[in-house]
Amino acid sequence: MSATLSPWKKLSELCEKSDEAAIERFLEKMSSSETARVISRLSEEDRLRLFNLLAPEDAADVIEAIPESQAAEVLEEMTSEQAAAIFEELPSDYVADVLIELDDDVGAAILSKMDEDEAEEARMLMRYPTDSAGGLMAAEFLSFESDSTIQDVLEDLRDNADVYSEYNVQYVYIVDGKQRLMGVLRMHDLLFYPKDTRLSSIMFTHPLFVHDTASVNELRDFFEKHKLVGVPVINRIEHLVGVVTPAALEGEINKQKTRNFLKLSGIVGGEEFRTMPLSVRSFRRLSWLSMNIVLNMLAAGVIAFYQDTLASVIALAVFLPMVSDMSGCSGNQAIAVSMRELALGRVTPREIIWVLAREAHVGVLNGIVLGLLIGLVAYVWQGNIWVGIVVGGALAINTLVSVLLGGTLPLILKRLKLDPALVSSPLLTTITDMCGFFFVLGFASTILSKLTVS
Amino acid sequence: MSATLSPWKKLSELCEKSDEAAIERFLEKMSSSETARVISRLSEEDRLRLFNLLAPEDAADVIEAIPESQAAEVLEEMTSEQAAAIFEELPSDYVADVLIELDDDVGAAILSKMDEDEAEEARMLMRYPTDSAGGLMAAEFLSFESDSTIQDVLEDLRDNADVYSEYNVQYVYIVDGKQRLMGVLRMHDLLFYPKDTRLSSIMFTHPLFVHDTASVNELRDFFEKHKLVGVPVINRIEHLVGVVTPAALEGEINKQKTRNFLKLSGIVGGEEFRTMPLSVRSFRRLSWLSMNIVLNMLAAGVIAFYQDTLASVIALAVFLPMVSDMSGCSGNQAIAVSMRELALGRVTPREIIWVLAREAHVGVLNGIVLGLLIGLVAYVWQGNIWVGIVVGGALAINTLVSVLLGGTLPLILKRLKLDPALVSSPLLTTITDMCGFFFVLGFASTILSKLTVS
Numbered sequence: 001m002s003a004t005l006s007p008w009k010k011l012s013e014l015c016e017k018s019d020e021a022a023i024e025r026f027l028e029k030m031s032s033s034e035t036a037r038v039i040s041r042l043s044e045e046d047r048l049r050l051f052n053l054l055a056p057e058d059a060a061d062v063i064e065a066i067p068e069s070q071a072a073e074v075l076e077e078m079t080s081e082q083a084a085a086i087f088e089e090l091p092s093d094y095v096a097d098v099l100i101e102l103d104d105d106v107g108a109a110i111l112s113k114m115d116e117d118e119a120e121e122a123r124m125l126m127r128y129p130t131d132s133a134g135g136l137m138a139a140e141f142l143s144f145e146s147d148s149t150i151q152d153v154l155e156d157l158r159d160n161a162d163v164y165s166e167y168n169v170q171y172v173y174i175v176d177g178k179q180r181l182m183g184v185l186r187m188h189d190l191l192f193y194p195k196d197t198r199l200s201s202i203m204f205t206h207p208l209f210v211h212d213t214a215s216v217n218e219l220r221d222f223f224e225k226h227k228l229v230g231v232p233v234i235n236r237i238e239h240l241v242g243v244v245t246p247a248a249l250e251g252e253i254n255k256q257k258t259r260n261f262l263k264l265s266g267i268v269g270g271e272e273f274r275t276m277p278l279s280v281r282s283f284r285r286l287s288w289l290s291m292n293i294v295l296n297m298l299a300a301g302v303i304a305f306y307q308d309t310l311a312s313v314i315a316l317a318v319f320l321p322m323v324s325d326m327s328g329c330s331g332n333q334a335i336a337v338s339m340r341e342l343a344l345g346r347v348t349p350r351e352i353i354w355v356l357a358r359e360a361h362v363g364v365l366n367g368i369v370l371g372l373l374i375g376l377v378a379y380v381w382q383g384n385i386w387v388g389i390v391v392g393g394a395l396a397i398n399t400l401v402s403v404l405l406g407g408t409l410p411l412i413l414k415r416l417k418l419d420p421a422l423v424s425s426p427l428l429t430t431i432t433d434m435c436g437f438f439f440v441l442g443f444a445s446t447i448l449s450k451l452t453v454s
Numbered sequence: 455m456s457a458t459l460s461p462w463k464k465l466s467e468l469c470e471k472s473d474e475a476a477i478e479r480f481l482e483k484m485s486s487s488e489t490a491r492v493i494s495r496l497s498e499e500d501r502l503r504l505f506n507l508l509a510p511e512d513a514a515d516v517i518e519a520i521p522e523s524q525a526a527e528v529l530e531e532m533t534s535e536q537a538a539a540i541f542e543e544l545p546s547d548y549v550a551d552v553l554i555e556l557d558d559d560v561g562a563a564i565l566s567k568m569d570e571d572e573a574e575e576a577r578m579l580m581r582y583p584t585d586s587a588g589g590l591m592a593a594e595f596l597s598f599e600s601d602s603t604i605q606d607v608l609e610d611l612r613d614n615a616d617v618y619s620e621y622n623v624q625y626v627y628i629v630d631g632k633q634r635l636m637g638v639l640r641m642h643d644l645l646f647y648p649k650d651t652r653l654s655s656i657m658f659t660h661p662l663f664v665h666d667t668a669s670v671n672e673l674r675d676f677f678e679k680h681k682l683v684g685v686p687v688i689n690r691i692e693h694l695v696g697v698v699t700p701a702a703l704e705g706e707i708n709k710q711k712t713r714n715f716l717k718l719s720g721i722v723g724g725e726e727f728r729t730m731p732l733s734v735r736s737f738r739r740l741s742w743l744s745m746n747i748v749l750n751m752l753a754a755g756v757i758a759f760y761q762d763t764l765a766s767v768i769a770l771a772v773f774l775p776m777v778s779d780m781s782g783c784s785g786n787q788a789i790a791v792s793m794r795e796l797a798l799g800r801v802t803p804r805e806i807i808w809v810l811a812r813e814a815h816v817g818v819l820n821g822i823v824l825g826l827l828i829g830l831v832a833y834v835w836q837g838n839i840w841v842g843i844v845v846g847g848a849l850a851i852n853t854l855v856s857v858l859l860g861g862t863l864p865l866i867l868k869r870l871k872l873d874p875a876l877v878s879s880p881l882l883t884t885i886t887d888m889c890g891f892f893f894v895l896g897f898a899s900t901i902l903s904k905l906t907v908s
Contacts, residue, residue, distance in 0.1 A: 029493035031675035034801035040800065064680060069797075111487060154645055169642060170624045170683070187641045188623060191608055217455055221485035224519060228697075229624070245683075251703030258794060264715075265790030272791050272810040273800065284820045285787050285883075289820065293827055296776045303772045304835075314765040318757045321778045321891075323752065325883060329720055329746055333739050336719030337726050344521075346494065346727065358728040365736045366743065371632045373747055381758075404855055420765045429779060437775075 006393060008041040009033070015042075015049040017047055023053060039066055039074070040275040048077055056082075060089035064099075067118045069271055072101035075110070084113035092139045093248075096125035112445070124241070133219060134212035137233045137242030142175040146182055146200035150190050153199070168227050171243075171450035174203045179239040183207055209234050212241060216256070217345055219249045260339065266292075292426050299324075299433035306441035309337055313444055314384045317376070319391045326370060326395060327402040327432040334359055334406030335424045342410055342420070349414040359407035365402035386450040394439035402432045410424025413452035420448055457756045461488070462495040467495075469503040477507060493520055493528070494729040502531055511538075514543035514761060518554075523725055526555035529564070537565035546572060546593045547702075550579035578695070587673060588666035590706055591687045593698030597627040597680035598656035599635055604644050607653070624683050625697075628657045633693040635686055637661055663688050668697060670710070671799055673703045696705040714793065717875035720746075724875070746880050753778075753887035760895035767898055767905045769836045773828070773845045779893055780824060781856040781886040788813055788860030789878045796864055796874070813861035822878035825850025840904040848893035 005013070007030070014023045027035060038063060039047065051059050051074070063071045063086055075083045075098065087095045087110060092430045099107045099122060111119045127259065128134030142164075144153060153172060157164060173191070174183040183203030193202055209232045210222060222231060223246045233242045259270030266288040272281055303310065308315055338355065341347040347355060375392020379385050407430050410420035412425075444451055459467070461484070465857070468477045480643060481489060482611040493501065505513050511697055517525045517540055528659065541549045543565060553561045565573045567889045575593045582588030596618075598607060609627060610716065611618060619850060626644070628637040637657030647656055663686045664676060676685060677700045687696045713724030720742040757774065764770055792809065801809060829846020833839050860882050864874035869882075898905055 015722075032678035033671065033673075033675055036798075037800050058786075067890060109503070115774045150645075152696070157642055157645070169640075184625075188611055188644075189603075190642075191611070191644055217487065218485075222485055224486035229701075245701070248702055249699035249702055249707060253709055254704060254711065257708065257715070261711070261715050261718075262790050262794065266787045267790060272794075274791065274795065274809065275662065277814045282816050285816065286823055287819055288787075289780065289783055289824060290827065293776070293780060293824065293831075297831060298777055300772045300776050303775070307768055310771050311765070311768040314761055314768075315758075316663075316766055317771045317774070318754045318761070321887060322747070322754050322773050323758070324779065325750055325782075325887070326743065330739070331741055333720045333742075336716050336721060337728065340716065341728065344490075346491050355728065361732045362736050362739065365732065366740055369740055370743060370747065372746065375752060377747075393679070433775060433779070 004040075006124060008038045011038055011050065012042060013048045015046050018049075018053060020053050023050065027058065027062065032104070035062055036067070036070075037066040040070060040239055040273065044077060045102060047074060047428060051078060051082065051181045056085040057089045058085045064090060064094065067273070068094075068097050069101050070273065070275070071098045076102065076106055076407060078112050080109040082109045087122070087166075088118055092121040093125055093135075093242075094142055095122045096135075097130065099126055100130065101277070110445050112332070128212060130236060131216050131252060131256070132212065133214035134241070135211045135232045136216075136219070136248045137244045138211070138248070139242045140165075141173060141230075141232075141243040141422075142169055142171070143175050143179075143240060144163050144199055144256060146174050146176060146203070148174075148199050149196050150193060150199070151195040153190060154195065157309060158338055159192050171232075172199070173232055173243075180247070181207060181209055181234055181240040182380065184232070202369055205453065207232065210244065212236070215308075216249065216252055219244060220253070223249060224341075256345075260343075260421040263419065264335075264339070264425060266425075268422065288422070288426075289397050292429075295426050295430035297431075298430055299437060302434050303438040303441065307436070307442050309445040309450060313387070314438060315378075316391070316444055316451075319378060320379075320440060322374065323391065323395050323398060323436040324429075324433045326374070327398045327436045328429045330366060330370075330399050331402035331406035331428045331432050332425060334362075334403040335410055335428060338407050338410040339420060339424070342414060347411070349411045352408050352411050355407045355411060360400070363403035366403070367396040367399035370399055384451065390440060390443045390447070390451065393444055394436060398436040398439055403427070456856060460495075461601050461905065462492045463490055465504070466496060466500045466665055469500050469507065472503075472507060474507050474798070477504065478512060479677065480514065483510065483683060484871050489505050489516055489519040489523070490524075494524060494727065500529060505532060505536065510539040511543045513540045515600070518544060518548065521727070522548075522554050524727065524729070525552050525827075530556060530560055533833070534560070534563040534567050537564045541568055541576070542572055544576040547572075547579055547589075547696075548593065549576045550589075551584065553580055577691045581816070582666060585670050585706060586666065587664050587668035587687045587690070587698050587708065590670075590673070590702045591666070591698045593696045595627060595686075595694075595697040597629050597694060598634075598653055600628050600630060600652070600657070602628075602653050604647060604652050604653070605649040607644060608649065609743070610737055623684075626653070627661075627686055627694055627697075630651050634665055634696040635661060635688055635692070638686070648900050661686065663694075664698065666690070670703065670706055673698060674707070677703060679803040683700045708743050711797075714797075714875040717873065719780060720879075722876065742876070742880075746883075749884035752884055752885075754892060756888050757895065760891070760899060763899040763902060764896050766902060767841070768881070769838075769841055770845070770894060770898055770905075773832060773837075774827065774894060776889040777845065777849050778850060778883075778887045780828070780854060781890045782883045784817075784820060784824075784853050785856035785860035785882045786879060788816075788857040789874075789882060792861050793862040796868060801865070806865050808860050810858055811860045813857045816859035820857070821850040821853035824853055838905065840901060844894060844897045844901070844905065848890060848897055852886060852890040852893055857884070858883060 011026060014026060125139060170187055172185045176182050183205045185203050185205035212233050212235045226252045230243045230245045232240055234242055237394060263270045268284045268287050272284060371392040374395050375388040378391040379388030409424045409428055413420040413423055465480060468480060468804035478785045579593060602657045609860055624641055626639045628633060630636050637659045639657050662680060666687050666689045684699045686694055686699045689695045717724045726738060825846040828849050829842040832845040833842030863878045863882055867874040867877055
């Protein structure tokens with residue numbers, strides 16, 4: 001019978017039976033994305049029951065499989081002792097990322113129950129912006145003082161084999177007594193020398209490094225230039241504080257892309273899962289929609305202004321939403337290309353003239369094609385060539401307006417320190433709607449006599 | 455004087471002077487994203503001149519800094535000998551990615567001029583889809599036969615120090631005489647044994663691996679479950695053919711996100727740079743816009759059908775584009791959330807009922823709020839409560855329709871093997887426009903007498 005049950009119903013049943021062993025086997029078989037899906041579909045009650053049954057290390061595996069915002073929700077349901085025990089099984093950069101999502105007092109309570117060193121590490125990482133080298137680095141790395149020998153490294157590796165199993169240990173960093181970065185060795189360099197060799201005598205001095213404040217773009221440039229599997233991070237007082245890997249960097253770029261994509265589609269805050277509470281989901285979407293309704297009224301005002309013209313040539317009403325939609329589409333294409341080029345650093349916010357020039361070509365060409373198309377449709381449909389000319393001409397000009405505006409808006413907003421992802425599209429739609437309605441109805445009102453003969 | 459010149463003008467000047475040393479210094483100072491920007495802004499002529507001046511290894515650095523589609527363009531301008539010399543300086547997986555972008559005969563000509571082994575490697579990699587483990591793996595890795603000793607590894611590392619400097623050499627793979635994967639060792643494991651130890655006696659047998667056909671989602675699940683810095687890839691006949699790193703995987707996910715984002719904004723093919731030829735840019739945008747114009751006509755047909763109603767209550771024309779735009783926005787929010795959850799594997803294409811249930815809540819709540827808002831606006835503006843009821847009621851119902859449709863459309867399209875990124879939004883807009891216009895004008899026509907009293 002249970003073969004037809006969904007996996008979360010099955011897990012819920014196992015939780016009710018408190019069958020720990022079966023639960024572990026069940027979770028073991030699942031991929032982490034399946035785990036994430038199943039956990040998110042459990043009721044709050046079942047989820048609490050599940051985490052009460054799981055050992056901290058198994059709970060940590062589950063927590064790591066789900067998105068940070070959801071991990072925070074789950075951890076908020078637990079006691080701080082439980083959460084602390086789970087955190088101690090997780091890498092400190094992940095802990096810091098989740099702590100940022102938690103309420104401050106909940107986070108502080110959990111930290112106070114954690115091992116002091118690990119809590120301090122997490123606190124240190126939390127102080128960095130998530131999109132800086134400090135926020136992206138792992139605080140787990142191999143470092144030794146310069147008078148250590150290869151033998152010391154060996155012993156350390158042997159003693160901490162367990163802890164190190166999940167480290168990136170391609171590099172060994174050499175520091176002075178004050179944790180200042182002095183050199184680097186690749187693990188395989190150690191193979192070439194006798195075991196009593198001092199690290200200082202064989203290390204590469206002047207190692208490459210980045211500052212903890214380095215941005216995502218600086219890190220991307222670094223890894224494009226230097227094909228390394230990790231770069232050491234130093235803080236303001238030149239202490240070695242962590243290591244950033246290319247995978248951590250790419251992961252952050254990924255997160256930013258997702259956030260921007262969701263924002264551009266009107267999800268305020270750049271995050272929504274369907275398992276989030278209704279109030280959060282509805283509010284995030286509504287806050288953006290309400291802004292849109294206000295902006296929409298501006299465009300509607302243009303139609304209202306020309307209401308008499310429209311009443312005389314009611315056929316034009318058919319084409320107003322078409323002009324609005326097509327212009328919006330053309331403009332959004334240009335917005336997308338600009339957002340992408342800005343993110344890649346292929347265009348700077350100052351190069352508005354260059355973007356205008358490059359978009360003008362496309363705008364003129366596409367404007368002519370689309371204008372002819374819709375003009376022909378309008379002519380054939382309404383049997384009046386002047387209707388075709390008004391509608392086609394308006395769309396042609398408005399297409400040019402839209403791509404010029406769409407191309408430059410993200411650059412302008414960026415210079416004004418506004419978020420292009422959240423604002424570009426509604427602003428564009430409003431302006432291109434206003435222009436589009438004005439072109440159609442304004443043209444029409446000047447040649448009204450020609451339009452009313454059919 | 456030259457301080458005010460843009461960097462590409464400066465580079466262009468240096469090219470004209472054929473000042474190789476100055477060019478190298480100039481490029482050396484730039485980050486790779488700056489390089490990409492500068493190269494893309496050069497004229498075709500200057501670019502040719504530049505690559506004629508650069509040594510293959512410097513040219514390779516430049517090529518690696520620019521996007522693959524542009525690298526292909528640049529390489530097509532060169533002789534195949536020149537291109538082959540540059541390819542030999544690049545990792546084979548990158549070469550394969552660029553070759554895929556090239557015309558078949560151009561690619562074949564370049565391959566024929568390359569070192570036979572490297573060409574064969576690139577050909578092998580090209581046969582894999584770019585989003586499979588085979589397409590993402592590096593063909594550069596350390597592998598030794600099982601009867602090799604640690605000393606053999608050492609000698610190989612020493613002999614090939616140059617070649618290996620850009621390898622990920624955290625792991626050493628052990629194979630049998632037929633290249634079948636038998637075991638794995640971490641580089642630091644080698645430190646613990648005498649130099650004459652055979653690898654077979656200390657290797658971890660039953661190493662983790664993936665098949666060359668593994669998908670991006672399978673790889674993501676793998677790396678979420680196993681915190682490794684690389685996974686060996688075996689082919690159909692169990693030969694070890696490459697290694698996939700988490701960074702390569704995240705990089706591919708990144709590319710997919712960008713492609714989907716551009717497609718969803720109406721850039722067919724999922725790629726546009728403003729430095730691409732006008733014909734390509736215009737065509738990619740137009741092909742999507744033309745589809746939109748046809749779909750738009752369907753929606754316009756609904757207005758045309760109710761033309762008489764509209765003529766009697768011209769005030770409604772003011773609100774038609776508002777209803778259209780607001781419904782489109784609500785629907786696109788739901789599309790974005792579904793696209794994201796699908797990509798993450800948080801929802802499967804079969805779970806249409808679940809999505810409907812989760813969206814229904816948001817749709818009813820947001821529909822009521824937006825309907826009240828726009829209804830109030832319409833009432834106050836037009837001084838007729840019935841206009842408010844018609845417009846508000848229509849938007850309320852249409853908001854529900856939009857979010858239900860927006861939420862499920864990506865799932866349905868995915869099940870139909872259509873590309874949700876390219877088709878979801880235009881299809882949604884058409885249907886919600888048709889419904890929206892129908893609700894407004896259909897309602898209106900049933901209570902026409904109440905609307906015409908003002």
